[in-house]
Amino acid sequence: MKNKISILVLIFALLMNISCNKKATSDDLVSQNSKGSHPKLILTAQGVKNIRAQLGSIPIFDNSLQAVKEEIDAEIEAGIEVPIPKDYSGGYTHSRHKRNWFVLQKAGLLYQILDDEKYAKYVKDMLMQYEELYKTLPLHPKTRSYARGKLFWQCLNDSNWLVYVSQAYDCIYNYLTEEERNKLETNLFRPFADHISIDSPQFYQRVHNHSTWGNAAVGMIGLVMDDEELINRALYGIKDLNLDTKAKDDDGGFLNKDGKAGFLANIEEPFSPDGYYNEGPYYQRYAMYPFLVFAEGLHNVKPELKIFEYKEGVLLKSINALLNLSDADGDFFPLNDGQKGMSYYNSALVTAVDVSYHFGEQDPGLLSIAKEQNQVLLDDSGLAVALGIKNGEAKPFTKKSINLSDGPEGKQGGVGILRNEDMELVFKYAAQGSSHGHYDKLSYSFYEKGEEVIQDYGLARFVNIEQKGGGNYLKENKTWAKQTIAHNTVTQNETSHFTGKYDIGSLHHSELHYFSSDNEHVQIVSAKESNAYPGTTMLRTMAVIKDADFEKPYMLDIMKVTSNKINQYDFPYYYFGQIIQTNFEYKTSEILKPLGNKNGYQHLFVEGLADAKSESSKFSWMNNNKFYTLTTLTNSNDELLFTRIGANDPQFNLRRDPALILRTNNSKNRTFVSVIEAHGSYSPVSESAVNSNSSLKDLKIILDTMDYTAVAITNLNDNTKLLITANTNASKEAKHTIKINGKNYEWSGSYYFE
């Protein structure tokens, strides 16, 4: 009986698969989406038929539709507002035009799905008002952008508008008369597309998330208007245009260093073969939407381009990478300029998940994320997801340790994520990360169940909160957030990596030494940085180790610094919460002074000072009712500084977060070895503290040579574990034999642990 059912299920699955593949190859769609047919961008004529046929029986789609309908009905009720542009982000006219682009797109979809003319009329009426307005508009009155828009203060937002509004236009295309279409295209869409491209080459003609939006905007309206010239301008950039390769944008990024431009170049360059986006997950999320909706449109209208197979399918791979760059709560790791709290609940990720499911391999894990998102796109891909969920195909999306290479060919370092039970470590050994990169070579952040244990500061900006610098980057982003001392890595001689210079940082990247997640008890990654400080090499090996003698997996960190001269090294731990205990004496400051006067040091107040212990220093803290202990090897010449962010912050733009900084003077070579344990808990309800003490009794380097570093970790039960990491030949195949304290160790591979 069971077998019979299984066979039936198999047959059904095969049939489904065929039908899915059929859909995905879009043969049907091509025939229908001849150049004249509409809609064709994210909805197709056949898709609309399918959706209408299923309506009422696909809960997540029906609910998403209902929510959008209620939202748009209320907007229609409230009436159209198309104000004269005036404000920066967060201001009224900005917010209104931004709202309008969403409203137009959604109203267009409603027209197609519900076949109710009131939505088409609403879209038409608003578009006509935009047509009226746009032809009168000079450049936007606010002057802060390197590329001013007309509706918005920056071309970027104008492009956002067009990416959405071209979808609305597509949906009501057949509803309009030819005369109406001519009017809109002549006075609104074409000049609009020209302004963000030909008139703004510094914005459009480059490889950057900004230009991705620009390319997609031009391309999508081109697809709707069936305008090959615009489509080509989108795909390949503005023809025969060469820009100054030295010019820079607002953020300090080169405008166009190597002359590459257009949508395809924007896929080619920033994505590694693993799908890692060079600016990091926060900007990948932002760029994802135009990448994917334009790709959808290209897939439907120009299937011969095989856009989803471009660069070995990197667009879909990048979605998987992006989902893996989130913590247990779905929040993206704030690498580079990243605002905390951005997560896969963002609408761009609804697009990403649905598109990835529909145009990819129908990964059932994506369905569970779609369920958490609790909404789907109102298009062909949203329908596919809704049907998958309805048919009970969802499975958990399991995030494991993963190593993501950086660079167009995957050869410019990367990001390693170590996951072990509830602990997550994010280790960054990537390239500069374009203009949004930070000077944070070999830095890391550490999480427990989605809560930050050791934080990455993220960006210094209140996105879209107008009162805080117009919602734009604050100057502390540069003076603090990007600086090395703001990160959990080594700062040499109070100077940031690459002396904080983008031009230099952009030339270099760290190198993967090894990554290994085969042993479920030892998740480990190792990488090397040789350029951040000329003459100094940093080899950092980080592991998250599960050992039965410790309550939770602990972090082991071996940072081997080798230099050709004597330096000062500062090594911070950006913890959160209250200090519980130290094994060293400290003195708190009566008056708080900044730690330095530049390179981020000017933003740190010194709250306390200590001489480190001669063997290892221990520091315990409590945050969110959990205990943590850092144990780090020190000698009696080392200093420990208790710092707090917030000095020289005249607008209170920075969070007052603490750090413990290990400082060593007069060091040439130094191997920093640290363990961070997460342990125990406190309940303010029962007022009981459980396992509030470290389980680590002793931490020791027992060998440290050019080729090997060996660390012994002894717990309170007097069990000792040994980790030996190969510092030079660390390939999987390498065979090692070494003698430590008279004992022979033989193994093959990158590291030894026992």
Added chain:
Amino acid sequence: MKNKISILVLIFALLMNISCNKKATSDDLVSQNSKGSHPKLILTAQGVKNIRAQLGSIPIFDNSLQAVKEEIDAEIEAGIEVPIPKDYSGGYTHSRHKRNWFVLQKAGLLYQILDDEKYAKYVKDMLMQYEELYKTLPLHPKTRSYARGKLFWQCLNDSNWLVYVSQAYDCIYNYLTEEERNKLETNLFRPFADHISIDSPQFYQRVHNHSTWGNAAVGMIGLVMDDEELINRALYGIKDLNLDTKAKDDDGGFLNKDGKAGFLANIEEPFSPDGYYNEGPYYQRYAMYPFLVFAEGLHNVKPELKIFEYKEGVLLKSINALLNLSDADGDFFPLNDGQKGMSYYNSALVTAVDVSYHFGEQDPGLLSIAKEQNQVLLDDSGLAVALGIKNGEAKPFTKKSINLSDGPEGKQGGVGILRNEDMELVFKYAAQGSSHGHYDKLSYSFYEKGEEVIQDYGLARFVNIEQKGGGNYLKENKTWAKQTIAHNTVTQNETSHFTGKYDIGSLHHSELHYFSSDNEHVQIVSAKESNAYPGTTMLRTMAVIKDADFEKPYMLDIMKVTSNKINQYDFPYYYFGQIIQTNFEYKTSEILKPLGNKNGYQHLFVEGLADAKSESSKFSWMNNNKFYTLTTLTNSNDELLFTRIGANDPQFNLRRDPALILRTNNSKNRTFVSVIEAHGSYSPVSESAVNSNSSLKDLKIILDTMDYTAVAITNLNDNTKLLITANTNASKEAKHTIKINGKNYEWSGSYYFE
């Protein structure tokens, strides 16, 4: 049809009521609980029968039983440990003996309910080990307490032990031989009871939560042992003992100022007729358990005492008061010494809710809290609750605005809680609050959906976290947490109320001026303090007002200070989060220095300074993705200080929380008028800021005399509301006629709002 059902429901309800009343009057129980019968404290012989009959059909009880069974089975498996006493709170021997008392009590219940001898044997074996140990014990080796115990460093914990263990003894009483009972009573229970009472009168013979535990401990073992002398010692204190009325305990409280003692005095004195406990909710929660379990025992064994009717039923009223002293999440307001996070999920509140339901009037609101608690007591009252829930009788427990008087006769001020939609304001105008009181006359805290908007600092202590001062009160509790400047009220001339002296503070209390919650739009309370600063009177009127022109109810605060001399007034706002905007210029400090050198000022760093605006100063901040704006009337001589807690804190015992302090120099009379608006929200996922600006356009005093203060509040729509508060004759019946700016206002009652 509907009427018929209603009648049936009514009849059913009456029947239920009769049967419940029958249970509550406990006629059955009395007959069974003759002096010799066991169990009789919180379980009765009849109760055990009833429970056994219902087992398996009362889900919340069954689940609670299962959880306890698993816990105790694991303990039995692990074996008995009765270590020689050595540690302070949080240390091993402390934690183990504490664990044992819970385990013994639960094992006793399991024996009764499951009728499985293994539990009785386990209790017996452990009690015998205690008997062995106890007779050898000197005073506990740790010397910090004013009343050292034997098992624990303080008698208080010894008393905790006995309160629980007497229940265990009660449960296995009949299981033991007379010889075994004699051994235990002679060598363990009687000397134990004597040590915490006769040998420790400074602990036992007073009115304080400590002695409540002591009284209950002595009384409960007395009930089990059927020892009238112990029972009387519990109820009335140690006979013929007079203590030094000037002596003080560890916390600075008088040991026994007026000679009162015993359980009844401990009910009489600290509870007001409304059930407010003078030390505040945190300590009420702590004292609640011995109050109620001893009361249960007395109810069962000595029904003639009518303990639940004592002082007009104050014990049950106090449970209602306590539940009302919690925020939307069930966390108690941290008035006086209160640790944040303590909530009605604490096990003492499971007792309180179940007892209140069973012995009170079967309030169906209590059932909904019991459901949230997700457990019940394994006794007669827990059964009653479980049956109530099973029968679907639970209704929401709705918290409304409430005024709770303080003082044995309700004449020593009180606490007013204003609730309006999601906003809650807690206004404290109580008496000193015994040794756990703070110098915080007319202070308040403000909440939105259970999150602190304007915080009360609470205590400076990490309860039971041994690494932080043994888990005991830290010295910063006195130097910071109790001081006036740590609270949201006025500090005059940088000196705390009553010059921070407990002896003086204890003589006085604030006076209610009026409280009114009749108008659902205007929840308002007003109180007066004349003794905190001799020669100065503070009349504070606080309202939470719902006005359609504001998104959420706003707080209006009128603090009228009248003095016979010129003073400096400091008025802090302990907000949380990031500063978003001010309407005044400020200068941040390059170097942070303490604001003063005593009375709490030594703990505040000055982060910034500003001259206030000439009419009103505005300050907006964001916390937990919500916006808040303070608008406060100022003149150009006022200063605004940005401060942060943490100066002179050599052990990092204090949280680094910010405040804005309004400082006015050379003021004699000053009426501070402020509005705090909660508005809007920010989503880091959609990156949109909604309603991030204040809706308040103008705030003005338009009249301020001895008799009246009138404030005009104008919003952005130019609608003006007027609040006139009567400063003198504010009775409900009072009739008022005044002319302001040529317009006549006539009303009766405490205030006018329109």
